[in-house]
Amino acid sequence: MSDRRLTPATDRVVLQGWQDQAPRPQLTDGRAARLAVPLADLCREPGGRRDRQVNFGADVTVIDETDGWSFVRAALDGYCGWLRSGALSDDLPPLTHRVRATATHVYPAPDMKRHQDFALSLGARLSVTRIADGFAELSGGGFVPAQHVADAPAADPVAVAERLLGTPYLWGGNSDWGIDCSGLVQAALTACDIACPGDSDLQRNAFPAVDDIQRGDLLFWPGHVAMAASPTRMIHATAWQMAVIWEDIPDAIARIDASGDGPFLGIRRPVRG
Structure with missing residues:
Protein backbone atom coordinates (compact mmCIF):
# COMPACT_ATOMS: atom_id res chain seq x y z
CA MET A 1 0.00 0.00 0.00
CA SER A 2 1.40 3.39 -1.02
CA ASP A 3 2.26 6.00 1.59
CA ARG A 4 -0.26 8.87 1.40
CA ARG A 5 2.41 11.40 2.37
CA LEU A 6 4.68 10.48 -0.52
CA THR A 7 2.14 9.63 -3.22
CA PRO A 8 1.62 12.48 -5.72
CA ALA A 9 -2.02 11.74 -6.40
CA THR A 10 -5.46 12.95 -5.39
CA ASP A 11 -8.70 11.00 -5.82
CA ARG A 12 -8.85 12.04 -9.46
CA VAL A 13 -5.33 12.99 -10.64
CA VAL A 14 -1.92 11.31 -10.49
CA LEU A 15 1.50 12.66 -11.44
CA GLN A 16 3.06 11.20 -14.58
CA GLY A 17 5.22 8.19 -13.68
CA TRP A 18 3.13 7.22 -10.65
CA GLN A 19 0.11 5.73 -12.41
CA ASP A 20 1.15 2.14 -11.69
CA GLN A 21 1.36 2.80 -7.93
CA ALA A 22 -1.75 4.99 -7.81
CA PRO A 23 -4.10 4.54 -10.79
CA ARG A 24 -6.38 7.58 -11.25
CA PRO A 25 -8.79 8.76 -13.97
CA GLN A 26 -6.50 11.66 -14.94
CA LEU A 27 -2.77 11.90 -15.54
CA THR A 28 -0.74 15.11 -15.27
CA ASP A 29 2.81 16.29 -15.84
CA GLY A 30 2.26 18.80 -13.06
CA ARG A 31 3.26 22.46 -12.99
CA ALA A 32 6.33 23.93 -11.37
CA ALA A 33 5.69 26.59 -8.72
CA ARG A 34 7.39 28.18 -5.72
CA LEU A 35 6.17 29.25 -2.30
CA ALA A 36 5.94 33.04 -2.25
CA VAL A 37 4.78 33.52 1.35
CA PRO A 38 6.92 33.11 4.48
CA LEU A 39 5.35 29.80 5.52
CA ALA A 40 2.48 27.55 4.47
CA ASP A 41 0.78 24.55 6.04
CA LEU A 42 0.81 21.36 4.00
CA CYS A 43 -2.56 19.78 4.79
CA ARG A 44 -4.09 16.33 4.36
CA GLU A 45 -7.05 17.81 2.49
CA PRO A 46 -8.17 21.35 1.62
CA GLY A 47 -8.66 23.14 4.92
CA GLY A 48 -7.74 20.00 6.83
CA ARG A 49 -5.16 18.97 9.37
CA ARG A 50 -1.56 20.16 8.99
CA ASP A 51 0.92 17.39 8.26
CA ARG A 52 4.00 19.54 7.64
CA GLN A 53 4.95 23.04 6.52
CA VAL A 54 6.93 24.48 3.63
CA ASN A 55 9.08 27.60 3.83
CA PHE A 56 9.53 30.60 1.56
CA GLY A 57 11.25 29.70 -1.70
CA ALA A 58 10.32 26.02 -1.56
CA ASP A 59 9.89 24.52 -5.03
CA VAL A 60 6.85 22.32 -5.58
CA THR A 61 5.02 20.51 -8.35
CA VAL A 62 1.33 21.39 -8.56
CA ILE A 63 -0.66 18.23 -9.28
CA ASP A 64 -4.29 19.21 -8.70
CA GLU A 65 -6.32 22.32 -7.82
CA THR A 66 -9.75 22.92 -6.36
CA ASP A 67 -11.56 25.82 -4.68
CA GLY A 68 -8.45 27.89 -4.07
CA TRP A 69 -6.31 24.99 -2.89
CA SER A 70 -3.44 23.25 -4.67
CA PHE A 71 -2.23 19.70 -4.15
CA VAL A 72 1.55 19.77 -4.40
CA ARG A 73 4.65 17.63 -4.11
CA ALA A 74 7.56 19.33 -2.35
CA ALA A 75 10.87 19.13 -4.22
CA LEU A 76 12.79 19.05 -0.93
CA ASP A 77 11.57 15.66 0.26
CA GLY A 78 8.70 14.48 -1.93
CA TYR A 79 6.12 15.24 0.76
CA CYS A 80 2.63 15.77 -0.68
CA GLY A 81 -0.32 17.79 0.56
CA TRP A 82 -2.69 20.67 0.05
CA LEU A 83 -1.84 24.34 0.48
CA ARG A 84 -3.59 27.56 -0.47
CA SER A 85 -3.08 28.35 -4.16
CA GLY A 86 -2.51 32.04 -3.42
CA ALA A 87 0.70 31.12 -1.60
CA LEU A 88 2.33 29.99 -4.86
CA SER A 89 4.13 31.85 -7.62
CA ASP A 90 5.04 30.78 -11.15
CA ASP A 91 8.11 33.06 -11.06
CA LEU A 92 11.11 30.72 -10.76
CA PRO A 93 14.40 32.63 -10.84
CA PRO A 94 17.48 30.62 -9.81
CA LEU A 95 17.76 30.02 -6.07
CA THR A 96 21.16 31.24 -4.92
CA HIS A 97 21.05 31.60 -1.13
CA ARG A 98 19.32 30.36 1.98
CA VAL A 99 18.49 31.97 5.31
CA ARG A 100 21.17 30.81 7.76
CA ALA A 101 19.96 32.82 10.76
CA THR A 102 17.18 31.56 13.00
CA ALA A 103 14.97 34.26 11.49
CA THR A 104 15.32 37.43 9.46
CA HIS A 105 13.31 40.31 8.02
CA VAL A 106 12.68 41.40 4.46
CA TYR A 107 12.80 45.18 4.06
CA PRO A 108 11.43 47.32 1.20
CA ALA A 109 14.80 49.09 0.95
CA PRO A 110 18.37 48.44 2.16
CA ASP A 111 17.67 50.24 5.42
CA MET A 112 17.19 48.44 8.76
CA LYS A 113 15.22 51.41 10.09
CA ARG A 114 12.46 50.94 7.54
CA HIS A 115 9.36 48.98 8.53
CA GLN A 116 9.90 45.37 7.51
CA ASP A 117 7.63 43.78 4.90
CA PHE A 118 7.65 40.28 6.42
CA ALA A 119 9.83 37.77 8.28
CA LEU A 120 11.51 34.58 7.10
CA SER A 121 12.69 31.52 9.00
CA LEU A 122 15.84 29.44 8.97
CA GLY A 123 16.08 27.49 5.73
CA ALA A 124 14.04 29.81 3.52
CA ARG A 125 15.44 29.77 -0.02
CA LEU A 126 16.26 33.02 -1.80
CA SER A 127 17.02 34.30 -5.28
CA VAL A 128 19.60 37.03 -4.66
CA THR A 129 20.57 39.39 -7.47
CA ARG A 130 23.33 41.22 -5.62
CA ILE A 131 24.80 41.91 -2.20
CA ALA A 132 25.69 45.50 -1.43
CA ASP A 133 25.69 47.88 1.52
CA GLY A 134 25.11 45.03 3.96
CA PHE A 135 21.96 43.71 2.26
CA ALA A 136 21.06 40.91 -0.13
CA GLU A 137 18.66 42.15 -2.79
CA LEU A 138 15.98 39.64 -3.82
CA SER A 139 14.96 39.15 -7.43
CA GLY A 140 11.28 39.54 -6.53
CA GLY A 141 11.89 42.68 -4.52
CA GLY A 142 12.99 43.22 -0.95
CA PHE A 143 16.24 43.29 0.99
CA VAL A 144 17.57 40.86 3.61
CA PRO A 145 20.52 41.57 5.94
CA ALA A 146 23.56 40.00 4.33
CA GLN A 147 24.67 38.53 7.67
CA HIS A 148 21.56 36.35 7.67
CA VAL A 149 22.06 34.58 4.33
CA ALA A 150 24.55 32.05 2.96
CA ASP A 151 25.33 30.76 -0.51
CA ALA A 152 26.84 27.50 0.78
CA PRO A 153 25.60 24.78 3.14
CA ALA A 154 26.35 24.75 6.84
CA ALA A 155 28.90 22.24 8.16
CA ASP A 156 27.42 21.01 11.46
Missing part, protein backbone atom coordinates in the same frame (compact mmCIF):
# COMPACT_ATOMS: atom_id res chain seq x y z
CA PRO A 157 23.76 19.95 11.81
CA VAL A 158 23.94 20.13 15.61
CA ALA A 159 25.07 23.75 15.48
CA VAL A 160 22.12 24.50 13.18
CA ALA A 161 19.66 22.77 15.51
CA GLU A 162 21.10 24.70 18.44
CA ARG A 163 20.01 27.98 16.83
CA LEU A 164 16.43 26.82 17.37
CA LEU A 165 16.75 26.20 21.11
CA GLY A 166 13.66 27.52 22.87
CA THR A 167 11.52 27.47 19.72
CA PRO A 168 7.97 26.49 20.71
CA TYR A 169 6.85 22.99 19.85
CA LEU A 170 4.30 22.82 17.03
CA TRP A 171 2.96 19.59 15.58
CA GLY A 172 4.04 19.51 11.92
CA GLY A 173 6.01 22.75 12.36
CA ASN A 174 9.01 23.56 10.21
CA SER A 175 10.07 27.05 11.25
CA ASP A 176 11.28 29.23 14.11
CA TRP A 177 7.62 30.13 14.81
CA GLY A 178 7.05 26.52 15.81
CA ILE A 179 8.69 23.18 15.10
CA ASP A 180 8.35 19.51 15.96
CA CYS A 181 10.93 16.77 16.43
CA SER A 182 11.22 15.69 12.80
CA GLY A 183 11.00 19.29 11.59
CA LEU A 184 14.01 20.18 13.73
CA VAL A 185 16.02 17.26 12.37
CA GLN A 186 15.06 18.03 8.79
CA ALA A 187 15.92 21.73 9.18
CA ALA A 188 19.33 20.90 10.64
CA LEU A 189 20.25 18.28 8.05
CA THR A 190 18.98 20.09 4.96
CA ALA A 191 20.89 23.22 6.04
CA CYS A 192 23.97 21.03 5.60
CA ASP A 193 22.76 19.65 2.26
CA ILE A 194 21.99 16.24 3.75
CA ALA A 195 18.77 14.93 2.21
CA CYS A 196 16.22 14.17 4.90
CA PRO A 197 12.54 13.12 4.86
CA GLY A 198 9.92 15.08 6.78
CA ASP A 199 8.58 12.62 9.38
CA SER A 200 10.41 10.61 12.03
CA ASP A 201 9.41 7.17 10.72
CA LEU A 202 10.63 8.11 7.26
CA GLN A 203 13.84 9.49 8.75
CA ARG A 204 14.48 6.27 10.63
CA ASN A 205 14.15 4.32 7.39
CA ALA A 206 16.39 6.71 5.45
CA PHE A 207 19.66 6.29 7.34
CA PRO A 208 21.84 3.33 8.36
CA ALA A 209 21.73 1.94 11.89
CA VAL A 210 24.81 2.19 14.11
CA ASP A 211 25.68 0.97 17.61
CA ASP A 212 27.69 3.88 18.99
CA ILE A 213 26.46 7.45 19.42
CA GLN A 214 28.37 10.25 17.71
CA ARG A 215 27.64 13.94 17.29
CA GLY A 216 24.96 14.39 14.63
CA ASP A 217 23.44 10.90 15.01
CA LEU A 218 19.68 10.52 15.23
CA LEU A 219 18.01 8.77 18.18
CA PHE A 220 14.58 7.25 17.70
CA TRP A 221 11.52 6.31 19.71
CA PRO A 222 8.03 5.50 18.38
CA GLY A 223 6.91 8.78 16.80
CA HIS A 224 9.91 10.74 18.05
CA VAL A 225 13.43 11.66 16.99
CA ALA A 226 16.29 13.58 18.60
CA MET A 227 19.78 14.59 17.47
CA ALA A 228 22.86 13.67 19.49
CA ALA A 229 25.31 16.45 20.31
CA SER A 230 27.63 13.97 22.04
CA PRO A 231 27.40 10.35 23.27
CA THR A 232 25.48 11.59 26.34
CA ARG A 233 23.65 14.77 25.27
CA MET A 234 20.91 15.42 22.73
CA ILE A 235 18.76 18.23 21.34
CA HIS A 236 15.11 17.73 20.38
CA ALA A 237 11.75 19.40 19.96
CA THR A 238 9.50 17.80 22.53
CA ALA A 239 5.86 18.11 23.53
CA TRP A 240 7.03 17.21 27.05
CA GLN A 241 8.36 20.76 27.44
CA MET A 242 6.62 22.22 24.35
CA ALA A 243 9.97 23.54 23.13
CA VAL A 244 13.34 22.68 21.63
CA ILE A 245 15.57 21.64 24.54
CA TRP A 246 18.80 19.94 25.55
CA GLU A 247 18.44 16.67 27.45
CA ASP A 248 20.84 14.01 28.71
CA ILE A 249 20.39 10.89 26.59
CA PRO A 250 20.26 8.33 29.48
CA ASP A 251 17.67 10.52 31.27
CA ALA A 252 15.58 10.82 28.11
CA ILE A 253 15.62 7.08 27.47
CA ALA A 254 14.54 6.38 31.06
CA ARG A 255 11.90 9.15 31.08
CA ILE A 256 10.31 8.16 27.79
CA ASP A 257 10.30 4.49 28.73
CA ALA A 258 8.68 5.28 32.10
CA SER A 259 5.99 7.36 30.39
CA GLY A 260 4.97 4.42 28.23
CA ASP A 261 6.07 6.15 25.00
CA GLY A 262 9.11 3.89 24.50
CA PRO A 263 10.96 1.76 23.79
CA PHE A 264 14.14 3.32 22.48
CA LEU A 265 14.44 2.20 18.85
CA GLY A 266 18.12 2.84 18.29
CA ILE A 267 20.57 5.09 16.49
CA ARG A 268 20.82 6.11 12.84
CA ARG A 269 23.65 8.01 11.20
CA PRO A 270 22.85 10.59 8.48
CA VAL A 271 25.26 10.54 5.58
CA ARG A 272 25.89 13.14 2.93
CA GLY A 273 24.71 12.03 -0.49
Whole structure:
Protein backbone atom coordinates (compact mmCIF):
# COMPACT_ATOMS: atom_id res chain seq x y z
CA MET A 1 0.00 0.00 0.00
CA SER A 2 1.40 3.39 -1.02
CA ASP A 3 2.26 6.00 1.59
CA ARG A 4 -0.26 8.87 1.40
CA ARG A 5 2.41 11.40 2.37
CA LEU A 6 4.68 10.48 -0.52
CA THR A 7 2.14 9.63 -3.22
CA PRO A 8 1.62 12.48 -5.72
CA ALA A 9 -2.02 11.74 -6.40
CA THR A 10 -5.46 12.95 -5.39
CA ASP A 11 -8.70 11.00 -5.82
CA ARG A 12 -8.85 12.04 -9.46
CA VAL A 13 -5.33 12.99 -10.64
CA VAL A 14 -1.92 11.31 -10.49
CA LEU A 15 1.50 12.66 -11.44
CA GLN A 16 3.06 11.20 -14.58
CA GLY A 17 5.22 8.19 -13.68
CA TRP A 18 3.13 7.22 -10.65
CA GLN A 19 0.11 5.73 -12.41
CA ASP A 20 1.15 2.14 -11.69
CA GLN A 21 1.36 2.80 -7.93
CA ALA A 22 -1.75 4.99 -7.81
CA PRO A 23 -4.10 4.54 -10.79
CA ARG A 24 -6.38 7.58 -11.25
CA PRO A 25 -8.79 8.76 -13.97
CA GLN A 26 -6.50 11.66 -14.94
CA LEU A 27 -2.77 11.90 -15.54
CA THR A 28 -0.74 15.11 -15.27
CA ASP A 29 2.81 16.29 -15.84
CA GLY A 30 2.26 18.80 -13.06
CA ARG A 31 3.26 22.46 -12.99
CA ALA A 32 6.33 23.93 -11.37
CA ALA A 33 5.69 26.59 -8.72
CA ARG A 34 7.39 28.18 -5.72
CA LEU A 35 6.17 29.25 -2.30
CA ALA A 36 5.94 33.04 -2.25
CA VAL A 37 4.78 33.52 1.35
CA PRO A 38 6.92 33.11 4.48
CA LEU A 39 5.35 29.80 5.52
CA ALA A 40 2.48 27.55 4.47
CA ASP A 41 0.78 24.55 6.04
CA LEU A 42 0.81 21.36 4.00
CA CYS A 43 -2.56 19.78 4.79
CA ARG A 44 -4.09 16.33 4.36
CA GLU A 45 -7.05 17.81 2.49
CA PRO A 46 -8.17 21.35 1.62
CA GLY A 47 -8.66 23.14 4.92
CA GLY A 48 -7.74 20.00 6.83
CA ARG A 49 -5.16 18.97 9.37
CA ARG A 50 -1.56 20.16 8.99
CA ASP A 51 0.92 17.39 8.26
CA ARG A 52 4.00 19.54 7.64
CA GLN A 53 4.95 23.04 6.52
CA VAL A 54 6.93 24.48 3.63
CA ASN A 55 9.08 27.60 3.83
CA PHE A 56 9.53 30.60 1.56
CA GLY A 57 11.25 29.70 -1.70
CA ALA A 58 10.32 26.02 -1.56
CA ASP A 59 9.89 24.52 -5.03
CA VAL A 60 6.85 22.32 -5.58
CA THR A 61 5.02 20.51 -8.35
CA VAL A 62 1.33 21.39 -8.56
CA ILE A 63 -0.66 18.23 -9.28
CA ASP A 64 -4.29 19.21 -8.70
CA GLU A 65 -6.32 22.32 -7.82
CA THR A 66 -9.75 22.92 -6.36
CA ASP A 67 -11.56 25.82 -4.68
CA GLY A 68 -8.45 27.89 -4.07
CA TRP A 69 -6.31 24.99 -2.89
CA SER A 70 -3.44 23.25 -4.67
CA PHE A 71 -2.23 19.70 -4.15
CA VAL A 72 1.55 19.77 -4.40
CA ARG A 73 4.65 17.63 -4.11
CA ALA A 74 7.56 19.33 -2.35
CA ALA A 75 10.87 19.13 -4.22
CA LEU A 76 12.79 19.05 -0.93
CA ASP A 77 11.57 15.66 0.26
CA GLY A 78 8.70 14.48 -1.93
CA TYR A 79 6.12 15.24 0.76
CA CYS A 80 2.63 15.77 -0.68
CA GLY A 81 -0.32 17.79 0.56
CA TRP A 82 -2.69 20.67 0.05
CA LEU A 83 -1.84 24.34 0.48
CA ARG A 84 -3.59 27.56 -0.47
CA SER A 85 -3.08 28.35 -4.16
CA GLY A 86 -2.51 32.04 -3.42
CA ALA A 87 0.70 31.12 -1.60
CA LEU A 88 2.33 29.99 -4.86
CA SER A 89 4.13 31.85 -7.62
CA ASP A 90 5.04 30.78 -11.15
CA ASP A 91 8.11 33.06 -11.06
CA LEU A 92 11.11 30.72 -10.76
CA PRO A 93 14.40 32.63 -10.84
CA PRO A 94 17.48 30.62 -9.81
CA LEU A 95 17.76 30.02 -6.07
CA THR A 96 21.16 31.24 -4.92
CA HIS A 97 21.05 31.60 -1.13
CA ARG A 98 19.32 30.36 1.98
CA VAL A 99 18.49 31.97 5.31
CA ARG A 100 21.17 30.81 7.76
CA ALA A 101 19.96 32.82 10.76
CA THR A 102 17.18 31.56 13.00
CA ALA A 103 14.97 34.26 11.49
CA THR A 104 15.32 37.43 9.46
CA HIS A 105 13.31 40.31 8.02
CA VAL A 106 12.68 41.40 4.46
CA TYR A 107 12.80 45.18 4.06
CA PRO A 108 11.43 47.32 1.20
CA ALA A 109 14.80 49.09 0.95
CA PRO A 110 18.37 48.44 2.16
CA ASP A 111 17.67 50.24 5.42
CA MET A 112 17.19 48.44 8.76
CA LYS A 113 15.22 51.41 10.09
CA ARG A 114 12.46 50.94 7.54
CA HIS A 115 9.36 48.98 8.53
CA GLN A 116 9.90 45.37 7.51
CA ASP A 117 7.63 43.78 4.90
CA PHE A 118 7.65 40.28 6.42
CA ALA A 119 9.83 37.77 8.28
CA LEU A 120 11.51 34.58 7.10
CA SER A 121 12.69 31.52 9.00
CA LEU A 122 15.84 29.44 8.97
CA GLY A 123 16.08 27.49 5.73
CA ALA A 124 14.04 29.81 3.52
CA ARG A 125 15.44 29.77 -0.02
CA LEU A 126 16.26 33.02 -1.80
CA SER A 127 17.02 34.30 -5.28
CA VAL A 128 19.60 37.03 -4.66
CA THR A 129 20.57 39.39 -7.47
CA ARG A 130 23.33 41.22 -5.62
CA ILE A 131 24.80 41.91 -2.20
CA ALA A 132 25.69 45.50 -1.43
CA ASP A 133 25.69 47.88 1.52
CA GLY A 134 25.11 45.03 3.96
CA PHE A 135 21.96 43.71 2.26
CA ALA A 136 21.06 40.91 -0.13
CA GLU A 137 18.66 42.15 -2.79
CA LEU A 138 15.98 39.64 -3.82
CA SER A 139 14.96 39.15 -7.43
CA GLY A 140 11.28 39.54 -6.53
CA GLY A 141 11.89 42.68 -4.52
CA GLY A 142 12.99 43.22 -0.95
CA PHE A 143 16.24 43.29 0.99
CA VAL A 144 17.57 40.86 3.61
CA PRO A 145 20.52 41.57 5.94
CA ALA A 146 23.56 40.00 4.33
CA GLN A 147 24.67 38.53 7.67
CA HIS A 148 21.56 36.35 7.67
CA VAL A 149 22.06 34.58 4.33
CA ALA A 150 24.55 32.05 2.96
CA ASP A 151 25.33 30.76 -0.51
CA ALA A 152 26.84 27.50 0.78
CA PRO A 153 25.60 24.78 3.14
CA ALA A 154 26.35 24.75 6.84
CA ALA A 155 28.90 22.24 8.16
CA ASP A 156 27.42 21.01 11.46
CA PRO A 157 23.76 19.95 11.81
CA VAL A 158 23.94 20.13 15.61
CA ALA A 159 25.07 23.75 15.48
CA VAL A 160 22.12 24.50 13.18
CA ALA A 161 19.66 22.77 15.51
CA GLU A 162 21.10 24.70 18.44
CA ARG A 163 20.01 27.98 16.83
CA LEU A 164 16.43 26.82 17.37
CA LEU A 165 16.75 26.20 21.11
CA GLY A 166 13.66 27.52 22.87
CA THR A 167 11.52 27.47 19.72
CA PRO A 168 7.97 26.49 20.71
CA TYR A 169 6.85 22.99 19.85
CA LEU A 170 4.30 22.82 17.03
CA TRP A 171 2.96 19.59 15.58
CA GLY A 172 4.04 19.51 11.92
CA GLY A 173 6.01 22.75 12.36
CA ASN A 174 9.01 23.56 10.21
CA SER A 175 10.07 27.05 11.25
CA ASP A 176 11.28 29.23 14.11
CA TRP A 177 7.62 30.13 14.81
CA GLY A 178 7.05 26.52 15.81
CA ILE A 179 8.69 23.18 15.10
CA ASP A 180 8.35 19.51 15.96
CA CYS A 181 10.93 16.77 16.43
CA SER A 182 11.22 15.69 12.80
CA GLY A 183 11.00 19.29 11.59
CA LEU A 184 14.01 20.18 13.73
CA VAL A 185 16.02 17.26 12.37
CA GLN A 186 15.06 18.03 8.79
CA ALA A 187 15.92 21.73 9.18
CA ALA A 188 19.33 20.90 10.64
CA LEU A 189 20.25 18.28 8.05
CA THR A 190 18.98 20.09 4.96
CA ALA A 191 20.89 23.22 6.04
CA CYS A 192 23.97 21.03 5.60
CA ASP A 193 22.76 19.65 2.26
CA ILE A 194 21.99 16.24 3.75
CA ALA A 195 18.77 14.93 2.21
CA CYS A 196 16.22 14.17 4.90
CA PRO A 197 12.54 13.12 4.86
CA GLY A 198 9.92 15.08 6.78
CA ASP A 199 8.58 12.62 9.38
CA SER A 200 10.41 10.61 12.03
CA ASP A 201 9.41 7.17 10.72
CA LEU A 202 10.63 8.11 7.26
CA GLN A 203 13.84 9.49 8.75
CA ARG A 204 14.48 6.27 10.63
CA ASN A 205 14.15 4.32 7.39
CA ALA A 206 16.39 6.71 5.45
CA PHE A 207 19.66 6.29 7.34
CA PRO A 208 21.84 3.33 8.36
CA ALA A 209 21.73 1.94 11.89
CA VAL A 210 24.81 2.19 14.11
CA ASP A 211 25.68 0.97 17.61
CA ASP A 212 27.69 3.88 18.99
CA ILE A 213 26.46 7.45 19.42
CA GLN A 214 28.37 10.25 17.71
CA ARG A 215 27.64 13.94 17.29
CA GLY A 216 24.96 14.39 14.63
CA ASP A 217 23.44 10.90 15.01
CA LEU A 218 19.68 10.52 15.23
CA LEU A 219 18.01 8.77 18.18
CA PHE A 220 14.58 7.25 17.70
CA TRP A 221 11.52 6.31 19.71
CA PRO A 222 8.03 5.50 18.38
CA GLY A 223 6.91 8.78 16.80
CA HIS A 224 9.91 10.74 18.05
CA VAL A 225 13.43 11.66 16.99
CA ALA A 226 16.29 13.58 18.60
CA MET A 227 19.78 14.59 17.47
CA ALA A 228 22.86 13.67 19.49
CA ALA A 229 25.31 16.45 20.31
CA SER A 230 27.63 13.97 22.04
CA PRO A 231 27.40 10.35 23.27
CA THR A 232 25.48 11.59 26.34
CA ARG A 233 23.65 14.77 25.27
CA MET A 234 20.91 15.42 22.73
CA ILE A 235 18.76 18.23 21.34
CA HIS A 236 15.11 17.73 20.38
CA ALA A 237 11.75 19.40 19.96
CA THR A 238 9.50 17.80 22.53
CA ALA A 239 5.86 18.11 23.53
CA TRP A 240 7.03 17.21 27.05
CA GLN A 241 8.36 20.76 27.44
CA MET A 242 6.62 22.22 24.35
CA ALA A 243 9.97 23.54 23.13
CA VAL A 244 13.34 22.68 21.63
CA ILE A 245 15.57 21.64 24.54
CA TRP A 246 18.80 19.94 25.55
CA GLU A 247 18.44 16.67 27.45
CA ASP A 248 20.84 14.01 28.71
CA ILE A 249 20.39 10.89 26.59
CA PRO A 250 20.26 8.33 29.48
CA ASP A 251 17.67 10.52 31.27
CA ALA A 252 15.58 10.82 28.11
CA ILE A 253 15.62 7.08 27.47
CA ALA A 254 14.54 6.38 31.06
CA ARG A 255 11.90 9.15 31.08
CA ILE A 256 10.31 8.16 27.79
CA ASP A 257 10.30 4.49 28.73
CA ALA A 258 8.68 5.28 32.10
CA SER A 259 5.99 7.36 30.39
CA GLY A 260 4.97 4.42 28.23
CA ASP A 261 6.07 6.15 25.00
CA GLY A 262 9.11 3.89 24.50
CA PRO A 263 10.96 1.76 23.79
CA PHE A 264 14.14 3.32 22.48
CA LEU A 265 14.44 2.20 18.85
CA GLY A 266 18.12 2.84 18.29
CA ILE A 267 20.57 5.09 16.49
CA ARG A 268 20.82 6.11 12.84
CA ARG A 269 23.65 8.01 11.20
CA PRO A 270 22.85 10.59 8.48
CA VAL A 271 25.26 10.54 5.58
CA ARG A 272 25.89 13.14 2.93
CA GLY A 273 24.71 12.03 -0.49
